[in-house]
Amino acid sequence: MVLKGLIYQFPKEIKLLIVAFICTLSIGFYSGISFVKSTTNANPTGIEQRYLGNEEDENATKMLFKKSEGEIMTTVHSHILSLSVIFFMVSLLLATTDIPQKLKLFLMIEPFFSLVLTFGGIYLLWKDLHFMKYVIMVSGFFMTATYTASIFIILKQALKKTN
Template sequence: MEYNGLLPHFPREIRLFIAAFVVILSVGFFTGLLFINETESNTPTGIEENYLGNEEDEDAEVMKFKKGDREMLTIVHTHILSMSLIFFLLGGLVWMTRCSKKWKLFLTIEPFLSVILTFGGIYLMWKGILWFKYIVIFSGILMTLTFTGSASLVLWQCLKPARK
């Protein structure tokens, strides 16, 4: 079965349905990034304070406390499950686009590695391996870039009719 370039050949209605899904998925994904920005978890210090607290810092504008065991397990569990489903669905659509297999492989496998490194890294940092905050930032940026690239590729090929 030939799947490379299949997406632009779908009927217009199905391509619009897929495009609507990817737009809403993107709104949800980028809203999560806005939340990260609001919690100031986009810097190494911010990530550390968000999960380990900042009770010792007398000059802190907002007092943050170390997350408990149940809260951390809930954060890691829900994010790994939901993000893996998001990237599985988006990856399935990527494989139907017209693009090189190397790019498709990168765009569909890398996010799973980033999910494990990001949320596993948050957990390991919370357990005391503080240098993982740098892995969390790097993998989070890479995850965002691959999501953006995948969503853009799918949207572009949904909205661009196939050549006859």
């Protein structure tokens, strides 16, 4: 079965469904990214304080406490499950696009590695492996970048007029 370029052959109704799905999904995805930015200041220290607290910092403007094991496990569990389904669905749509095979494969697989590194990193940071805050930042960046590139490609090709 040839999937490359199949998106161009979809009926108009399916293309509109894809566009509506990607737009709605992206509102949720980027609101989550906005939440992360507001709770961590998008820096390693903010990430560390979000999960380990800042109780020793006398100059802190907002007191944060170390997350409980239940809170960490809930965060890791729910994000890995939900984001893996999101990335799987986006990858299925991306599979139908007409982009180079190596780029397509990278965009389809990389988010799963970043997902495990990001949320596994949060758990390991909570277990006091402090260098994981950098892994979390880098993998989170790659996860967001590959998602953004994928949805841009899907939207561009789903909206393209075909003769």
